[in-house]
Structures are given as structure tokens and as C-alpha cells.
Amino acid sequence: MTAPVFKKLELVGTSNKSLSDAIANAVARAKQMEPNLRWFEVVEQRGAVIDGEIQYQVTISLGVKLE
Structure with a gap:
């Protein structure tokens, strides 16, 4: 059996509630795009003020296992 190989993606998630909600939004969207999603790592946290x-x-x- 060969060792698994992964491709790496980068996404930016957003939320008006919290950082953890922004993470959950990004991971949920990634799971829709990539059924073989295996892991994620938070690279950067930031915020913006939009209309107050x-x-x-x-x-x-994100790490996606290749078939």
C-alpha cells in the first residue's frame, strides 16, 4: 500500500459572529467542494469593520487526500 498524498488549498472564511464561526463556515464550504477533505490549519486571523x-x-x- 502506498502512502497517501494530499493537495493543499487555502480559503478565507468570514462571519459576523465569531472567529470559530468563520472557521466553521470555511470548512463547511470546503467539504462541499472536496469530499476527501482530511484536515485544516488556521493560518491567519483578522477582522474588518464594515458599515460599523x-x-x-x-x-x-486545507488538506485533501488524492485518490
Whole structure:
């Protein structure tokens, strides 16, 4: 059996609620795009103020197992 190989993607998730919600949004979207999603890593956390409201933003790196 050969060792698995992964491709790496990077996404930015956003939320008006929290950083953890921004992560969950990004991972949920990634799972729709990539059924072989295996792991994620938070690369960057930041925020923005848009029309007086806080928007939480996270950059995540994702590992997708190749068939």
C-alpha cells in the first residue's frame, strides 16, 4: 500500500459572529467542494469593520487526500 498524498488549498472564511464561526463556515464550504477533505490549519486571523459592524476573517489551509 502506498502512502497517501494530499493537495493543499487555502480559503478565507468570514462571519459576523465569531472567529470559530468563520472557521466553521470555511470548512463547511470546503467539504462541499472536496469530499476527501482530511484536515485544516488556521493560518491567519483578522477582522474588518464594515458599515460599523465587525466581520471576523480567518485564512485556513486545507488538506485533501488524492485518490
